Amino acid sequence: MGSVAHYEPQERNGRNERVTFLTEKEKMAPKNCKMVLIIAVILFFIIAAAVAGFLIWFFTAKPTQLKASTSPTSTMVAPPPSDAVRAYSGQMVISNINYTNDLEDSSSLQFQDISGDLQDHLGNLFGQDKLLSKYYNRSSIIGYSEGSVVSYVWVQFDIPAADLDVLPQFTDNRVMGVLRSRRVQSRRFGQDLMVSSLTLSSTDPRLVRTPDDKSCFYALTANDKDQEFTSPGYPSPGYQSGTRCHWQIRASKGKVIALSFPIFNIEDDCMGDFVAIYNSLCPENRNAITQKCGNRPPSNPLQVISSGNVMLVSFVSDSTVQQPGFRALFRQVPPILACDQTLSGLSGNFTSPNYPSFYPPNLSCLYTIQVPQGMRIRMKFSMFRMKEPDTDQGSCKKDYVEIMSKRYCGERSVLQLASTTNVLQVKFYSDSSYTDKGFEASYSAFNPSNPCPGEFTCKAGNCVPSSLRCDGWNDCGDLSDEVGCQCDADQFSCKNGMCKPKYWVCDRVNDCGDGSDEMECSCDPDQWKCNNGVCISKSKLCDAVKDCSDGSDESSCDNSTGICTDFTFKCKNNKCVNCANAECDGKEDCEDGSDEENCNCGIRPYKHNRIVGGTDADIGEWPWQVSLHFQTNGHTCAASIISERWLVSASHCFSTSNPDNALPENWQTYSGMRDQQEMNSVQQRKIKRIITHKNYNSMNFDNDIALLELAAPLEFTNTIHSICLPDSSHTFPPGKPCWVTGWGALAEDGMLAQVLQKAQVKIINDTVCNEVTEGQVTSRMMCSGYLTGGVDACQGDSGGPLSCQEESGKWFLGGIVSWGEGCARKNKPGVYTRVTKLRQWIKEQTGI
Ligand SMILES: *[C@@H]1O[C@H](CO)[C@@H](O)[C@H](O)[C@H]1NC(C)=O
Ligand SMILES: *[C@@H]1O[C@H](CO)[C@@H](O)[C@H](O)[C@H]1NC(C)=O
Ligand SMILES: *[C@@H]1O[C@H](CO)[C@@H](O)[C@H](O)[C@H]1NC(C)=O
Ligand SMILES: *[C@@H]1O[C@H](CO)[C@@H](O)[C@H](O)[C@H]1NC(C)=O
Ligand SMILES: *[C@@H]1O[C@H](CO)[C@@H](O)[C@H](O)[C@H]1NC(C)=O
Ligand SMILES: *[C@@H]1O[C@H](CO)[C@@H](O)[C@H](O)[C@H]1NC(C)=O
Ligand SMILES: [Ca+2]
Ligand SMILES: [Ca+2]
Ligand SMILES: [Ca+2]
Numbered sequence: 001m002g003s004v005a006h007y008e009p010q011e012r013n014g015r016n017e018r019v020t021f022l023t024e025k026e027k028m029a030p031k032n033c034k035m036v037l038i039i040a041v042i043l044f045f046i047i048a049a050a051v052a053g054f055l056i057w058f059f060t061a062k063p064t065q066l067k068a069s070t071s072p073t074s075t076m077v078a079p080p081p082s083d084a085v086r087a088y089s090g091q092m093v094i095s096n097i098n099y100t101n102d103l104e105d106s107s108s109l110q111f112q113d114i115s116g117d118l119q120d121h122l123g124n125l126f127g128q129d130k131l132l133s134k135y136y137n138r139s140s141i142i143g144y145s146e147g148s149v150v151s152y153v154w155v156q157f158d159i160p161a162a163d164l165d166v167l168p169q170f171t172d173n174r175v176m177g178v179l180r181s182r183r184v185q186s187r188r189f190g191q192d193l194m195v196s197s198l199t200l201s202s203t204d205p206r207l208v209r210t211p212d213d214k215s216c217f218y219a220l221t222a223n224d225k226d227q228e229f230t231s232p233g234y235p236s237p238g239y240q241s242g243t244r245c246h247w248q249i250r251a252s253k254g255k256v257i258a259l260s261f262p263i264f265n266i267e268d269d270c271m272g273d274f275v276a277i278y279n280s281l282c283p284e285n286r287n288a289i290t291q292k293c294g295n296r297p298p299s300n301p302l303q304v305i306s307s308g309n310v311m312l313v314s315f316v317s318d319s320t321v322q323q324p325g326f327r328a329l330f331r332q333v334p335p336i337l338a339c340d341q342t343l344s345g346l347s348g349n350f351t352s353p354n355y356p357s358f359y360p361p362n363l364s365c366l367y368t369i370q371v372p373q374g375m376r377i378r379m380k381f382s383m384f385r386m387k388e389p390d391t392d393q394g395s396c397k398k399d400y401v402e403i404m405s406k407r408y409c410g411e412r413s414v415l416q417l418a419s420t421t422n423v424l425q426v427k428f429y430s431d432s433s434y435t436d437k438g439f440e441a442s443y444s445a446f447n448p449s450n451p452c453p454g455e456f457t458c459k460a461g462n463c464v465p466s467s468l469r470c471d472g473w474n475d476c477g478d479l480s481d482e483v484g485c486q487c488d489a490d491q492f493s494c495k496n497g498m499c500k501p502k503y504w505v506c507d508r509v510n511d512c513g514d515g516s517d518e519m520e521c522s523c524d525p526d527q528w529k530c531n532n533g534v535c536i537s538k539s540k541l542c543d544a545v546k547d548c549s550d551g552s553d554e555s556s557c558d559n560s561t562g563i564c565t566d567f568t569f570k571c572k573n574n575k576c577v578n579c580a581n582a583e584c585d586g587k588e589d590c591e592d593g594s595d596e597e598n599c600n601c602g603i604r605p606y607k608h609n610r611i612v613g614g615t616d617a618d619i620g621e622w623p624w625q626v627s628l629h630f631q632t633n634g635h636t637c638a639a640s641i642i643s644e645r646w647l648v649s650a651s652h653c654f655s656t657s658n659p660d661n662a663l664p665e666n667w668q669t670y671s672g673m674r675d676q677q678e679m680n681s682v683q684q685r686k687i688k689r690i691i692t693h694k695n696y697n698s699m700n701f702d703n704d705i706a707l708l709e710l711a712a713p714l715e716f717t718n719t720i721h722s723i724c725l726p727d728s729s730h731t732f733p734p735g736k737p738c739w740v741t742g743w744g745a746l747a748e749d750g751m752l753a754q755v756l757q758k759a760q761v762k763i764i765n766d767t768v769c770n771e772v773t774e775g776q777v778t779s780r781m782m783c784s785g786y787l788t789g790g791v792d793a794c795q796g797d798s799g800g801p802l803s804c805q806e807e808s809g810k811w812f813l814g815g816i817v818s819w820g821e822g823c824a825r826k827n828k829p830g831v832y833t834r835v836t837k838l839r840q841w842i843k844e845q846t847g848i
Contacts, residue, residue, distance in 0.1 A: 083161050086135075086170045087208050089154040089282045090200035092118060094193050103144035104219070104250070106211035115141035115211070117193060118151060122179075126155070129178045131169060135159050140210045143281040145310045146253060148196065152282035154208045155200065172201050199286060206316050207276065207283035209246060216245035222257050222332040231315055231325030235263070239325045243317040248281050251309040251332035256360065259311065260303040263327040265295040268607055272318035275326065279361050279432065281310050288433050289361060294607030295323070295718065297619040303357035304435065307335070339365035339428075346371060346445045352428055352438025359399075359430050359438040367426040369419075371445035377419040378451075378461055379403075379426075379443035384412040388434040401439060402427040414477050418446075418461025456481055472499045490772065490828070492517055503772050503785045503829045506533075506765040508735035521765075528553065531567060531731055533767060555729075556580055569595055569729050583727040585808040598848075601642075602724035602810035605717075617756040619674055622741045624723035624801060624811075625756060627670040628653065628708075630661065635676055635743050635752055638800030639669065640813055641722045644713035646846050648725075649799030650816050650833065651696035651706045664690050669710065672719040674756050676743060681719055686711040691845050693838070702778045704818040704833045706799070707845050723801060725848065726812045728839040734765040738784060738804035738814050740830065742797035761786050761802070763814070764829050772829060780837045782815055783829040802832045 094114075102108040106115075122139035126132045135157040143152045155175070159167060179198055209217060216232060229247055233239045251257050259277065267273035270293035280287040289304050289311075296302055313328065339353045350367055352359045369377050386399040386409045396409035403417055403426050424443070446452075452463030458476030468475040470485035479498075487499035494500060494512030504511040506521035523535035530536060530548030540547040542557035551565020557578050564576035569583055571590030582589040584599035606620035617625075626647055630636035637653035647669065654662050664687040671683045689709040696703045714720055732738070741758045745751060761784040769783035770776075777783065784802060802815030815832025835842075842848060 084159040085205040086157040087205040088200040089203040089284045092151045092195050093197045094149045095196035096194040099146040201285045203283045207314050218247045220249045222251040226329040226331050230327045235324040238322040245315040247313040249311040255332040256335040257306040257311045258333045259330045265324045267319040268294045276314045278312040279306050297606040299619045305360045307362040342368045349442045351440045355438050358435040362432045363430045365428040369424045375445040376448045377424040381415040381441045383440040385437040399430045503764045601722040617758045620719040623721040627673050629668040638797040640801040647708040649706045650704045651692040701819045724812045728836050732814045736763045742800045744797045782834040785829040
């Protein structure tokens with residue numbers, strides 16, 4: 001690394017449980033553009049619906065109606081209500097007939113006879129209900145499976161627009177309540193059919209099909225070898241809007257079906273496009289395994305397993321954006337009948353069944369950990385994901401892990417426990433619907449009389465190195481290492497006695513927990529705070545006079561348009577937009593649309609799970625990150641892709657005492673790289689030209705920016721893409737979480753990381769940053785400090801990106817890694833080149 005500045009590790013700095021993030025709205029500079037509130041409401045609806053998953057979706061009206069209301073460009077007049085369709089899907093078990101292969105063939109006489117009887121029966125029952133008979137359309141039997149004869153059924157109701165107020169009465173209970181009679185009179189079959197059990201639950205009407213509808217329907221039989229199917233048009237030209245496809249998979253009796261998707265690339269909006277997988281032959285919500293959309297990286301493939309010998313895969317597309325689709329492999333495997341385990345080593349690991357594939361539905365496992373008498377057990381989950389729609393993380397009524405009579409479910413980033421005896425039982429339960437990745441856990445035995453030899457014992461029983469006590473970081477996870485401390489000079493003393501890094505003062509995030517780090521920062525109640533922190537009288541806000549020296553008092557006003565300030569976006573027609581961070585936010589703010597031009601940037605083609613775990617970056621997670629190799633020295637600096645031809649980096653990588661550093665031919669760029677030893681899908685380019693800033697100051701790192709023109713353009717892929725450059729008016733307010741990435745040394749003077757590392761940091765208040773760096777920060781610099789835990793690497797590399805995500809989902813280059821004080825010094829901020837201040841210079845040099 002030589003003289004190149006790099007960043008410090010956050011050794012086990014834990015998560016600060018008390019960090020309460022402001023809502024996006026509070027964090028941002030006020031954003032009063034007219035559209036904002038409306039869009040926020042719609043977005044909330046989409047997000048709420050997406051989180052609640054199937055259930056909400058199933059209860060919404062026709063997709064067409066939804067589409068109309070989610071379009072941000074639609075006028076705010078509510079769309080005229082359209083007719084609604086309700087569909088219910090489920091199973092009827094018929095106990096008094098024997099299964100024959102004819103029942104698998106929808107054209108056989110037996111299939112048609114029995115189905116006809118069952119359909120008539122359902123029609124009669126619904127016909128007796130005043131409400132339901134009015135809207136009943138039809139029932140359809142779509143298949144049978146063996147065991148006792150299970151028939152898969154769905155029922156459709158059509159509710160005209162004028163009657164939409166009856167919709168709340170269409171509950172699962174109401175529909176099921178009609179089906180009390182269990183004896184089905186058979187006219188054709190010659191004997192009555194006995195229905196021994198019947199279930200129906202609401203389903204997405206787009207998922208139902210009749211048995212004679214053979215378009216994009218496949219009946220597959222699994223065997224012991226992998227067989228393949230793909231979505232229509234895969235991989236090119238891809239699938240079309242309006243696609244409805246179904247794959248029914250059957251395996252031999254007693255076997256289960258394992259399904260995996262080596263390629264899964266569909267639209268990233270689960271409302272329109274999704275793959276739904278069921279533990280059934282029909283789309284029953286109560287037997288759903290999962291529903292997914294998006295483009296999954298190969299490091300996180302979708303792999304599921306059924307609990308019985310049938311499975312249904314349904315694929316729905318309503319989007320106009322054509323994507324390649326998916327390739328799936330299926331085979332039959334023996335079921336996991338028993339998954340109980342006894343672990344007796346002094347330490348060990350265990351996972352949920354099939355991990356890292358999804359665990360199977362309908363399974364219960366008991367892990368018994370037993371260590372010698374007198375010892376205790378400490379355990380830690382490194383991965384914990386049991387997320388289901390409409391499940392409350394407090395009650396854990398569906399899938400859960402139970403330890404010492406307490407249930408855990410949902411998604412957790414840290415879960416550590418210690419036993420009170422030498423035996424610890426961990427119960428894992430998965431119900432019949434929805435599965436997830438599950439968990440990965442490790443345990444170790446400890447001696448209760450000396451639980452942490454040479455280390456500090458946290459309240460929960462885990463150990464942290466003594467040096468982490470009172471360092472301002474929540475290493476224990478329960479803050480017990482940070483109570484009753486004497487603060488150091490580079491720490492802030494909270495009123496409640498805790499010590500926090502000084503650079504967390506006045507960043508609008510309550511780090512102390514009692515708000516004392518944010519107390520001296522706000523203006524009087526009758527005052528308004530400029531973006532640069534100065535307080536002005538509230539009456540001066542939006543009065544068409546620039547009172548804040550940065551003009552932020554006039555940058556977000558509904559009624560005073562046209563004032564151009566440092567914080568307003570200037571359109572091509574030279575009009576200014578009264579809306580913070582207007583560029584590439586997905587909304588046309590300029591009359592000429594120029595704020596949304598050139599916005600194919602800042603997206604990550606691969607969809608990532610929120611928890612990818614650890615500090616290693618995932619494939620395609622930071623597609624703008626570039627590794628710069630110098631001569632034969634290997635990785636030396638980093639850069640960010642801003643277009644197919646241009647990279648942005650730091651001047652200090654090229655303007656050094658060694659003139660060789662300034663020569664383009666001595667450098668090699670590697671884009672799409674994650675692992676320094678892994679060259680697959682990496683694009684290597686020579687540099688044609690290096691432009692360093694003429695006012696770069698090697699004494700204080702002022703204007704630490706460089707532009708690299710590539711000898712040949714890059715080809716953007718899933719793992720190679722540009723990041724958005726922020727307009728010079730863009731604000732990154734203090735407290736905003738961003739990410740720093742790099743292959744930086746793993747310790748001061750240590751080895752480089754092989755795999756790209758990532759760390760979350762938050763933007764630091766300029767005044768505070770200038771104080772903690774003893775006045776070394778110029779206006780072309782900004783600071784950020786580490787935020788979350790588990791970082792074991794010296795983060796970042798000179799020239800690399802500080803990536804900040806905006807509400808629109810797009811990533812912007814907030815900063816360029818410039819300098820910091822050494823490595824492994826937690827309470828020192830990192831200093832970055834402030835890209836907004838050099839935005840104009842980038843434009844002058846590159847035209848971008
Ligand atoms: C079903 O099969 C069993 C034995 O295999 C037989 O005894 C029974 O009569 C059959 N029932 C019908 C309805 O065919
Ligand atoms: C049932 O719905 C289908 C379309 O979903 C429609 O074509 C048909 O006319 C409806 N039948 C009845 C009896 O309402
Ligand atoms: C448990 O897993 C961790 C990392 O996943 C590994 O370092 C450790 O050796 C494993 N322990 C045992 C006993 O297998
Ligand atoms: C769930 O598993 C139990 C036995 O563990 C089995 O009897 C039952 O049929 C299974 N249910 C489903 C829906 O697969
Ligand atoms: C930064 O902190 C100072 C106090 O140290 C405060 O007066 C100022 O308002 C803060 N700036 C911002 C933008 O919050
Ligand atoms: C603009 O609106 C603000 C309130 O949003 C008000 O305080 C201000 O007086 C108005 N200014 C003008 C010029 O109308
Ligand atoms: Ca600590
Ligand atoms: Ca704070
Ligand atoms: Ca915009």
